[in-house]
Amino acid sequence: MTLSVSLGHASLTGPRARNEDFVGAVTPEGAELENKGLLAVVADGVGGHANGREAAEFTVRSLLCDYYATPDTWAIPKALDKVISAANRWLVSQSQKRSDTAGMATTLSAIVLRGRRWVSAHVGDSRIYLLRGGELKRLTQDHVWEHPELNSVLSRAVGLDPRLSIDFSEGDLQENDSLILLTDGVWGSLQDARIQSIVEKHADAQEAAFALAEAAVDNNAQDNCTALVLRVAELPRDTLRDSLARIRELPLPPTLKPGQEIDGLTTLDVLHDSRVTLLYRVRNAAGDIYVLKTLHANADPHDAAALAHEEWIARRVTDAAFPQVVPWQARSHLYYLMSWHEGESLKQRLARGHRFSAAEVADLGARLLKGISALHRLAIIHRDIKPDNIHLGADGRLRILDLGVAESDGQGEGERFGEINNPGTPSYMAPELFTQGGERARANESSDLYAAGVTLYELATRKYPYGEIEPFQRPKFGDPTPPTRFRPDIPEWLESILLKAVAREPERRFETAEEFLLALERGAHRPLQVARKRPLMERDPQFALKLVCAVSLVANVFLLVALLMR
Template identity: 75%
Template sequence: MSLSVRLGHASLTGPRARNEDFVGAVTPEGAELDNKGLLAALADGVGGHADGREAAEFTVRSLLCDYYATPDTWAVPKALDKVIGAANRWLVSQSAKRGEAAGMATTLTAVVLRGRRWISSHVGDTRLYLLRDGALKRLTVDHVWEHPELSTVLSRAVGLDRHLAVDYAEGELAVGDRFLICCDGVWGTLNEARLLAILEKYDDPQEAAFALADSAVDSGSQDNCSALVLQVDVLPRDTLRDALSRIRALPLPPVMKPGQQIDGLTVEDVLHESRITMLYRVRAVDGTLAVLKTLRPDADAQDTAALAHEEWLARRVTDAAFPQVLEWPQRSHLYYLMSWHEGETLAQRLARGHRFTAVEVADLGQRLMKALGALHRLAVIHRDVKPANLHLGHDGRLRLLDLGVAASDGHDELFNEINNPGTPSYMAPELFGDGRASEATDLYAAGVTLYELLTRKYPYGEVEPFQRPRFGDPVPATRYRPDTPEWLESILLKACARDPAQRFETAEECLLALERGAHRPLQVPRRRPLAQRDPQLALKLLAAVSLLANVVMIALLLRR
């Protein structure tokens, strides 16, 4: 059972010379409906402007097209904000380039219905209403200034200003909910009592939309009259996607040994086992090797939900720097398959005594930053970057493993982690307090990883589980490896900085520093000033110096 919505729309020119409104909606099916939802939008071009209609149409078309091109891992508000922001920048640029286009702008109100929730975005004075249980509730606030000579003046609109602020709201859906998006030509002519009466009179959303627009024109509206009505008929079974629900309903396999079979797959080796998870290397009938990840038989419902989420996430990370999820239609148990790659992890290389050179570390750092950049662009935080999760294949490619504790924007709150998120020695200082995992904490872990590959040490020393470490200044890599180039040491120190503000802001920034290398070396302070390291000691020293100066001055005065 999936979301089922009926919708209708109407847009009349009214007494105006041209219609500057634009209405649109996308009603996807299947996985796209589950992942992205249904999107409907209405825009009202700034009245009287030559390009008002163009602004409205461009904004709605861009939103309807580009929203579905954003990663599924993005939260809905983030995806909407990115697309609307891009449309705003384009309109502003057109106003700056062409004199006749100066001031082209539009209002915009949109709603996404996904799963059992609605999410709205709004800027301007178009409105969104919700009719539920006989009561009509307005969900948006008009962005207008009162003007003594004009009815209203927009304070916010797409294309009006380079810095656009969009209102977002969300809530739970219920069967029978009816959403209305309309322009000021409708709501400014028909009061809420008449809007409610028309919506309740017509069961068909298309008839209701036509009736709203016609009534506004007949009642003397001096503007274009547009309305879009959405009727929620069926809701999904629960708040989780149907696909995840099916996966979680599968039984867990028993603990397996080499030689055993499951769903046509033969277990060749046990790669890893933890308190909850199991990893096997398996071979299909056609000889294809794969990694099978599952849980121990005593795992609980939260663990199975976490594994389902991990598979959902891994399917969307399609970059070559990550193992790829493999389809297996015969699956009758709770597990998922990943591509197998011959090679070893960087931790295994360290264990067998490999001594990484500065050149190797810089090269691995570049490849690691490209992988993290691809992950962060999907709004996914890895949370456990370390040598044991970096695999160097026989094909020469570096791959980032294990999304078991990864956090995805807008989805991680639905699931508990299978394991503790992070390994203490690679966790940023703020994670030992109230800080949350972020791109900055991933980059810190990457910096510690590169530092360890080069020196076999940690910049702040090894951190044991359940320990609350104190972070001073990181030990320069040259203490352990005097042959470390100064430019590389500077990059490692910045990546491992105690203060998040002192680290690289993005993986791309760190990648650029590594690519520039000695040609344009990075300059970073090697040691924090005393006032930052110990403010109280600095004040005490200042007071002592001041006291000594006063004593000297008194002695000189007494000699006179």
């Protein structure tokens, strides 16, 4: 069963010479409906401003198109915010460039229905209502200033100000819910009781929308009248949350030994055995080999939820730089399958005594950053980049392993479910991730790139830029040790890149994986210029005060001696 919604809309000009409202909706099917949901929008071009209709139409069309181009792993509010903010910047820029588009602005009310939830985004004085069980509830607040000579003056609108603040809210859906989106021409002419009565009277969503707009015109509306009605007929049985709940309720498999079977899979050997997780190499009846990831028998419900969330993230990372999740319908226990690849990790290669040349470091770094870039485009932070988690296959392909502590804002589940493993390895964690003054920064793209820099530094030198950091240690970070201190043959261009990548302050590092990658690809042809040491005043901001105090002390001593010798 999938989400089933009937939709109707109407937009009447009313007493105005021109209809400046715009309304639209997208009703996708299949995976797109499951991942992104149904999106419906109304907008009201700001009256008295140039090209209000154009502003409303541009904003609605941009949102309907671009929302579905955002990554599936983005949370709905984040995706809506990114797209609406981009439209706002464009409208503001048009106002600044051309005198005939000054003040080009519009209200906006949008709602997304996905799974068994709704999420709204709202700016201005159009409105969204929820009619449920005979009760009409307004879901939005009008953004207006009270004015003694006018009915209302908008305090917020898309295109009105470079800094746009959007109201977001969300809630659960129920079957037979009606979501009603109205511009002020309708709600300003009809009382809430009349709106409810009209929607309840018309079972068909299209008839209800037209009846609302027509009733507003008949009631002497002073503006364009636009209504959009959504009726929820059926809700899906299985949302992501339901799926995760079902998976984590499966029983944990027993500890498996080579030769034992589970769900048609034969265990070959144990690949990894940590405090909580287990990885087995298994084979199906056709001879295909996979990796099976599960938990120890003493794992708690939070660990089970985290494993289910890890699988959800891994399913969405389809880039070739990552192992792929393998669907297995016969699953009767809590685990998931990944593709198996012959080869070894970079840590194993280091342990074998391999000495990586500068060219190898640059090549591996470029491939690593392409994988990290693919991850960041999906709004996923790995949080544990290190040689142990970078695999070089027998096929020559580099793959990034272990999304066990990865974070995605697509559902906010990473924080909610907790983590199976510790979040990161100390020697590869950025300085800002260590607790400072009781607060610890949250991992982000910059900390992933820092870990990539430490990884390449280790491949080149077998050392860490700030020395090895033990768990629970509170390290103090000065300047990173130049790699040439450990390997004089490292070229200057590579040293500059490594020093920038592992800089103590985030603002001194590469901003994106693409920037880091470009620096490696340019190499010696266009080398970076990076200061080997920070200026003394940056390393010790109080140095000037200390120097003044020292000079003053010396001068006072001389004066005292001079006075005593008289």
